[in-house]
Amino acid sequence: MTDQQQLKEALIAAFDQLKQQGALLAAVMAEVAAIREAVFENDLERLVRYQELLAVEVTKTIPQIAAATQALDAIIRLLSDGVDLRMN
Numbered sequence: 001m002t003d004q005q006q007l008k009e010a011l012i013a014a015f016d017q018l019k020q021q022g023a024l025l026a027a028v029m030a031e032v033a034a035i036r037e038a039v040f041e042n043d044l045e046r047l048v049r050y051q052e053l054l055a056v057e058v059t060k061t062i063p064q065i066a067a068a069t070q071a072l073d074a075i076i077r078l079l080s081d082g083v084d085l086r087m088n
Helices: 003-041 044-080
Strands: none
Touching: 003 044
């Protein structure tokens, strides 16, 4: 495999990882919106609902975080195994 091909593969993987991070950021943004509703409404029913929704969202994000971590680990392994990222 050429250095250029290795660089291309490493960059594709890095950008794929960035895409996955966007999904995680969306989950955090949803949580912040839920917190805002719960805090500013000062309504016990809404607070209970927020806790229910948060539990669901946390469950959804666990696999996303694991996948993102695995993708980063793969990139790190690829780079550690000698992919030369210098542009000649």
